[in-house]
Amino acid sequence: MKKIVVVVRKPREADERFEIEDSRILVGSGAHCDIRLPIDCAYEHVLITLEADALVARPVLKELTMLVDGERAAERELRPGNVIAVEGSTIEVMAIDEVRETSRKSSPFRHLAIGLATVVSVFAFAIASSAHSMGAALAPPPPEPAPIPKSAACPENDRQLAAELGRQKLAQALDRQQRFRFYASDGPESVRMFTVAGACFAAADDEGNAADARLRAERMQAVIHEQFRVARVRLDRALTDGSAVQALQQIEFMRALLGTRDDTRAYVAWLVVLQSKVEVALANAH
Numbered sequence: 001m002k003k004i005v006v007v008v009r010k011p012r013e014a015d016e017r018f019e020i021e022d023s024r025i026l027v028g029s030g031a032h033c034d035i036r037l038p039i040d041c042a043y044e045h046v047l048i049t050l051e052a053d054a055l056v057a058r059p060v061l062k063e064l065t066m067l068v069d070g071e072r073a074a075e076r077e078l079r080p081g082n083v084i085a086v087e088g089s090t091i092e093v094m095a096i097d098e099v100r101e102t103s104r105k106s107s108p109f110r111h112l113a114i115g116l117a118t119v120v121s122v123f124a125f126a127i128a129s130s131a132h133s134m135g136a137a138l139a140p141p142p143p144e145p146a147p148i149p150k151s152a153a154c155p156e157n158d159r160q161l162a163a164e165l166g167r168q169k170l171a172q173a174l175d176r177q178q179r180f181r182f183y184a185s186d187g188p189e190s191v192r193m194f195t196v197a198g199a200c201f202a203a204a205d206d207e208g209n210a211a212d213a214r215l216r217a218e219r220m221q222a223v224i225h226e227q228f229r230v231a232r233v234r235l236d237r238a239l240t241d242g243s244a245v246q247a248l249q250q251i252e253f254m255r256a257l258l259g260t261r262d263d264t265r266a267y268v269a270w271l272v273v274l275q276s277k278v279e280v281a282l283a284n285a286h
Contacts, residue, residue, distance in 0.1 A: 002050060002053075002055060002096055002098060003019060003020065003021045003095075003098075004018075004019075004020055004025065004048070004055055004078070004093065004095070004096050005018070005019050005093075005094040005095040005097070006018050006020075006035070006091050006092060006093055006094060007091075007092045007094055008090070008091050009089065009091075009092070010037065010038055010089045011038065011089065017094075018034075018035060020034060020035075022034070022050075023049065023050040023259065024047070024048070024049050025047070025048040025049075026044055026046075026047055026048075027041075027044075027045055027046040027047070027048065027084075027086065027091065028043050028044040028045040028046070028060070029041045029042065029043055030043045030044055030165075031155070032155040035091065037086060037087070037089045038089060040087040040088055040089075041086050041087045041089065042061070042064055043165065043168060044060045044168065044172070045086050045087075046064075046066055046084065046086060047059075047060050048078065049185065049189075051185060052252075052255075054077045054078075055077070055078045055096055056075060056076070056077050056078065057073075057075070057076050057078055057084060058073075058074060058075040058076070059074065060172055061171060061175065062074070062175065065087075066084060066085075066086060067085035067086075068082055068083070068084055068085075070083075070085070078093050078096065079093065079096070080093055080094060080095050081093065140267045141267075142228070142232065142267055143258065143261075143263055143264045143267055144225065145187075145188060145224050145225060145258055145264075146187060146191040146192075146220070146221050146224040146225070146257065147221070148191060148195055148217050148218065148221055149195055152196050152198070153199055154166070154199040154200035154202070154203040156200065156203065157203070159203065159204045160204070162200045162201075162203040162204040163200070163201065163204035163206060165200045166197045166198075166199075166200030166203075166206070166209065166210075166213070167197075169193045169194075169196045169197035169200060169213075170193075170197040170209075172193045173190045173194040173213075173217075176189045176190035176193060177190040177216075180223075180224075183256075184227075184257055185256045185259065187220065187224045187227070187257065188224060188257060188259055190220055191217050191220050191221050191224065194213050194214070194216045194217035194220060195213070195217045197209075197213040198211075198212075198213035198214040198217065201213055224257060227253075228254060228257050228258075231250045231253050231254045232254070234246065234250045235247055235250040235251060235254070238250060244278050244281050244282045244285065245282070247274075248278050248279065248282070251271050251274060251275045251278065254271060255268055255271055255272075258271075
């Protein structure tokens with residue numbers, strides 16, 4: 001997890017300082033946004049997400065404008081000193097810090113992960129293969145990627161506002177769905193947005209669009225579930241065949257699908273240990 005420290009400057013208002021620890025930071029004029037800007041901005045304008053070890057900012061919709069250090073950007077990795085400009089307001093990135101967990105429950109898997117991390121050999125990839133074969137039975141059962149939330153609430157109670165937000169969320173979900181081929185993490189995000197869109201349409205008494213959004217969420221979840229299953233099979237095959245590059249690709253893809261949810265933490269930690277061993281193997285091979 002990372003902590004981002006920003007200073008927000010709005011027209012005719014005092015500067016505000018935010019310290020946020022989250023894998024997803026929403027910027028916009030909506031009351032539910034993590035960083036709320038004046039009404040000139042879109043209801044949801046900029047989304048900052050934790051991807052691998054980087055914080056990446058992008059406009060929520062392609063037609064929205066986001067400037068980073070004075071240049072229009074569709075996507076930008078954030079670094080200290082960057083200034084995001086949105087409709088007259090600015091967000092200056094003061095620091096991006098690693099957050100260490102001060103306490104963690106001990107578990108058999110944690111001891112396994114520590115043990116695996118210390119067993120790297122100079123002839124590396126053979127060790128990665130054996131570690132996988134030894135640890136496969138002990139690894140946590142793989143979680144379901146992009147689960148549809150058991151319940152989703154629309155943040156708007158007014159029917160007209162709920163309908164408007166439903167349309168916006170649907171557009172965002174469709175955009176993320178299109179990007180899924182290039183950015184794996186956008187797949188689970190599209191499921192979440194389809195689900196919220198359905199809840200907002202339902203709050204607006206538009207059951208036709210609500211049912212359509214829920215169906216889209218279910219279908220997208222099925223696609224992600226199948227992609228995750230295929231990636232697991234390819235990872236097993238790559239480890240068996242000794243293909244470090246292929247193994248690394250599948251690990252990174254699976255991590256992007258699982259994100260940073262609490263229910264995936266143990267399995268992701270297992271993937272992280274395996275990834276570190278494969279990366280060492282690649283480095284030693286050269």
